[in-house]
Amino acid sequence: xxxxxxxxxxxxxxxxxxxxxxxxxxxxxxxxxxxxxxxxxxxxxxxxxxxxxxxxxxxxxxxxxxxxxxxxxxxxxxxxxxxxxxxxxxxxxxxxxxxxxxxxxxxxxxxxxxxxxxxxxxxxxxxxxxxxxxxxxxxxxxxxxxxxxxxxxxxxxxxxxxxxxxxxxxxxxxxxxxxxxxxxxxxxxxxxxxxxxxxxxxxxxxxxxxxxxxxxxxxxxxxxxxxxxxxxxxxxxxxxxxxxxxxxxxxxxxxxxxxxxxxxxxxxxxxxxxxxxxxxxxxxxxxxxxxxxxxxxxxxxxxxxxxxxxxxxxxxxxxxxxxxxxxxxxxxxxxxxxxxxxxxxxxxxxxxxxxxxxxxxxxxxxxxxxxxxxxxxxxxxxxxxxxxxxxxxxxxxxxxxxxxxxxxxxxxxx
Amino acid sequence: xxxxxxxxxxxxxxxxxxxxxxxxxxxxxxxxxxxxxxxxxxxxxxxxxxxxxxxxxxxxxxxxxxxxxxxxxxxxxxxxxxxxxxxxxxxxxxxxxxxxxxxxxxxxxxxxxxxxxxxxxxxxxxxxxxxxxxxxxxxxxxxxxxxxxxxxxxxxxxxxxxxxxxxxxxxxxxxxxxxxxxxxxxxxxxxxxxxxxxxxxxxxxxxxxxxxxxxxxxxxxxxxxxxxxxxxxxxxxxxxxxxxxxxxxxxxxxxxxxxxxxxxxxxxxxxxxxxxxxxxxxxxxxxxxxxxxxxxxxxxxxxxxxxxxxxxxxxxxxxxxxxxxxxxxxxxxxxxxxxxxxxxxxxxxxxxxxxxxxxxxxxxxxxxxxxxxxxxxxxxxxxxxxxxxxxxxxxxxxxxxxxxxxxxxxxxxx
Numbered sequence: 158x159x160x161x162x163x164x165x166x167x168x169x170x171x172x173x174x175x176x177x178x179x180x181x182x183x184x185x186x187x188x189x190x191x192x193x194x195x196x197x198x199x200x201x202x203x204x205x206x207x208x209x210x211x212x213x214x215x216x217x218x219x220x221x222x223x224x225x226x227x228x229x230x231x232x233x234x235x236x237x238x239x240x241x242x243x244x245x246x247x248x249x250x251x252x253x254x255x256x257x258x259x260x261x262x263x264x265x266x267x268x269x270x271x272x273x274x275x276x277x278x279x280x281x282x283x284x285x286x287x288x289x290x291x292x293x294x295x296x297x298x299x300x301x302x303x304x305x306x307x308x309x310x311x312x313x314x315x316x317x318x319x320x321x322x323x324x325x326x327x328x329x330x331x332x333x334x335x336x337x338x339x340x341x342x343x344x345x346x347x348x349x350x351x352x353x354x355x356x357x358x359x360x361x362x363x364x365x366x367x368x369x370x371x372x373x374x375x376x377x378x379x380x381x382x383x384x385x386x387x388x389x390x391x392x393x394x395x396x397x398x399x400x401x402x403x404x405x406x407x408x409x410x411x412x413x414x415x416x417x418x419x420x421x422x423x424x425x426x427x428x429x430x431x432x433x434x435x436x437x438x439x440x441x442x443x444x445x446x447x448x449x450x451x452x453x454x455x456x457x458x459x460x461x462x463x464x465x466x467x468x469x470x471x472x473x474x475x476x477x478x479x480x481x482x483x484x485x486x487x488x489x490x491x492x493x494x495x496x497x498x499x500x501x502x503x504x505x506x507x508x509x510x511x512x513x514x515x516x517x518x519x520x521x522x523x524x525x526x527x528x529x530x531x532x533x534x535x536x537x538x539x540x541x542x543x544x545x546x547x548x549x550x551x552x553x554x555x556x557x558x559x560x561x562x563x564x565x566x567x568x569x570x571x
Numbered sequence: 572x573x574x575x576x577x578x579x580x581x582x583x584x585x586x587x588x589x590x591x592x593x594x595x596x597x598x599x600x601x602x603x604x605x606x607x608x609x610x611x612x613x614x615x616x617x618x619x620x621x622x623x624x625x626x627x628x629x630x631x632x633x634x635x636x637x638x639x640x641x642x643x644x645x646x647x648x649x650x651x652x653x654x655x656x657x658x659x660x661x662x663x664x665x666x667x668x669x670x671x672x673x674x675x676x677x678x679x680x681x682x683x684x685x686x687x688x689x690x691x692x693x694x695x696x697x698x699x700x701x702x703x704x705x706x707x708x709x710x711x712x713x714x715x716x717x718x719x720x721x722x723x724x725x726x727x728x729x730x731x732x733x734x735x736x737x738x739x740x741x742x743x744x745x746x747x748x749x750x751x752x753x754x755x756x757x758x759x760x761x762x763x764x765x766x767x768x769x770x771x772x773x774x775x776x777x778x779x780x781x782x783x784x785x786x787x788x789x790x791x792x793x794x795x796x797x798x799x800x801x802x803x804x805x806x807x808x809x810x811x812x813x814x815x816x817x818x819x820x821x822x823x824x825x826x827x828x829x830x831x832x833x834x835x836x837x838x839x840x841x842x843x844x845x846x847x848x849x850x851x852x853x854x855x856x857x858x859x860x861x862x863x864x865x866x867x868x869x870x871x872x873x874x875x876x877x878x879x880x881x882x883x884x885x886x887x888x889x890x891x892x893x894x895x896x897x898x899x900x901x902x903x904x905x906x907x908x909x910x911x912x913x914x915x916x917x918x919x920x921x922x923x924x925x926x927x928x929x930x931x932x933x934x935x936x937x938x939x940x941x942x943x944x945x946x947x948x949x950x951x952x953x954x955x956x957x958x959x960x961x962x963x964x965x966x967x968x969x970x971x972x973x974x975x976x977x978x979x980x981x982x983x984x985x
Contacts, residue, residue, distance in 0.1 A: 172746075175747075176742065176743050176746050176747070178739070201982065202977070202979065204981075205746075213982075213984040214981070215981070215982045215984065216977060216979040216980065216981055216982070217979055217980050217981075217982055218977075218979050220979050220980050221977065221978065221979040222978065225975065225977070225978045225979075226977075228973060228975035229975045229976070229977050231973070231975070232742060232972075232973070232974050232975045232976075233738075233739050233742050233743075233972075233974075234739070234742035234743045234745065234746045235746040236746075236975075236976065236977045237977065238745065238746050238747075239746040239747050240747075241747065259984075317886075318886070321884060321885055321886040322880045322884060324647075324885055325592070325647050325648070325879075325880055325883035325884045325885050326879055326880060326883060328590065328646060328647050328648035328883055328885075329590050329647075329648045329879055329882070329883040331648065331652065332586075332590050332619075332648045332649040332650075332652050332653040333589075333590070333652075333653050333654070333655065337879070339878070440853070440857070442853065443853060443854070459878075459879065460853075461876070461878030461879055461880065462853055462875070462876065462878070463878075463880070464753070464873075464875030464876070464877075465739075465740055465743055465751070465873065465875055466736045466739055466740060466875065466877070468743070469739030469740060469742055469743040470735060470736060470739045471735055471738055471739050471742075471972035471974070472731075472732070472735040472886055472887040472972070473886040473887070558646075558647075558885035558886070559642060559645070559646070560646050560647075560885070561639065561642035561643045561645070561646045561650075562643070562646075562650065563616070563630060563632075563635065563639070563640075563643050563650045563651065564635065564636065564639045565616065565630040565631055565632050565634050565635040565639075566630065566631050566634050567618075567628070567629070567630055567631075568615065568627075568629040568630070568631055570627040570629065570673075
């Protein structure tokens, strides 16, 4: 990870992937920290991630004023713009050409799995070419699915949104009983959906059932679970990851649950140009609601899909997340410019609750996915464990909504 | 509205219709205020609205402790439970029988259009029967569609949620440009959808287009509007009321836009048992996204539906709404128990911004719908006016999220 001597040259910093509410804390943390290092001649912000690098679209962040930066830090979504581009070798060669042309010696990329892979390819290619540079990946993803790190900046705030949303939906469901299904982001892992569990306060609070992509989803089991909860409580709140799947195709690829659901309900699934099932737009929630209504004849059955607001809602930000997102940006700069190192910044949890930061080899992170461990999922595969609640609780950095029930004697009239 | 002499007897209070985050402020405001009136022998809370009355399911709120009540006041969704029952004459006769049996002389119903109609029927039936009682409707609805009143408790907080959600979605859409359509609650009126406009700060901020049920929706116009915005800004954020409609059937009944959209996209609409088109579950957003993608070939087109969280999200509550919801509950009691009056409590706006409360004849409110006035909607029918923004702004009772853009010179390289 460590290089030989402190380099002198420009910095390029960029943001990639889906926005979070704290991603600009990392940007601002890095930009302000960079001002402390004399080897840094100029700080350029690439517009729309790697796209901005190959198109040579940069903002000169050396000129950005602190008052502006501090307000940007509190603004959700990537202030430099983002991209969904996943550079291949050729794309990374173009990036390196731009770096060489402008004497860029430091590259910081704030992002998730794809962005870490980009950092890996560029750094390896630079090494092959004998171009001395430092490259550090600054972690960010509401999916919380980067390996090694205890958790990913962006996740705690999105988790707080999900917790609050389910506290509200559960209170709504008590007032107007029925079955309510809400679909949460998470195509491959259940971290964000699992946050729904923290909305529970009383024994009969929802979400009563939580389905995660870490477990195979069975429609029969789902129906019998909902039936059991409904018989017990007269209502049921369900949290479902958008990425739940029922079976694998002949190549071992997971088939999203919507395909089976559509088969059951007699609809044709929508597919994109690559034949992938289109899960967005409320289809999964709708189908899961429809099948409950059809099977049990429950009158009130509703399906919601949280959509994009869960990752960019400016009304609820974890104070822990805010500070840590800032600090991973600062630490990345210290590692690269102060200690001449490359890699990916990770968060280590100390006790209950503090953190330390570390830098790990980018190959330990790049393109890898961390699933929820078994100890966080119940034996039945339809809920999370108390251990998961203890894992998430200190990250929320905000009071869990205090849902209070009326406490007054019921009259013995009827 | 005014009765002859101060009555002595029990109180029944209940909550009806869709929950809000401040509906329990009205309940607690009324319950605590009732303790000041010696004519009130007992305060009963009916469980699940009018259902609880005919089933004689009551909590004895005279026994509720203040600490519990104050925490309940801050909890979203009806703490007594709610109902969708719309009592007819016969149902109201059963209610009056229960009132007579238990010497209930005061009835307070916290709710929207349907609840006000229930209060009207019960009171008129009691008058016919010569049963002396006071009945007051306490306003509540996120739809903001009750007549006479300046606005309805519950609306400001839901409006704040919508404003924040669109501020986040707009920032997301700047980072990852494309077309984003979000569907907001409002089957008959556009008040809540219109709140999206307050998310705008910069000239090119979204939502760029706002469609309300107060104007006939044209698919051709929608497509040309989106095309214009996309050509100008390279992106487009659209806010749409769930209740937008394209045409009327032979009986003059509005046909939801989804029917026409489905005709265009070749899908069959879902209908419920009464043949009504089922708008929930993301169908409208999905269809509106699909048609843009199909027509213009824009790569990133997404449709979200806010769903139930917009009315029950405990993370964002308007401070104005909190106080006013409390006060309409208190005022209802003062009118009924102190001044021996019947009716519906309304809010009058004084200057910019204070309020006064008044009591109006229930017949001015019951079963009536207040649409957005013409002065709040632009001539093109695809946005709101500055006058609407001035109307809503003081109600939010919370800072509008400060979406800051990076201010740094763009390098003249490429």
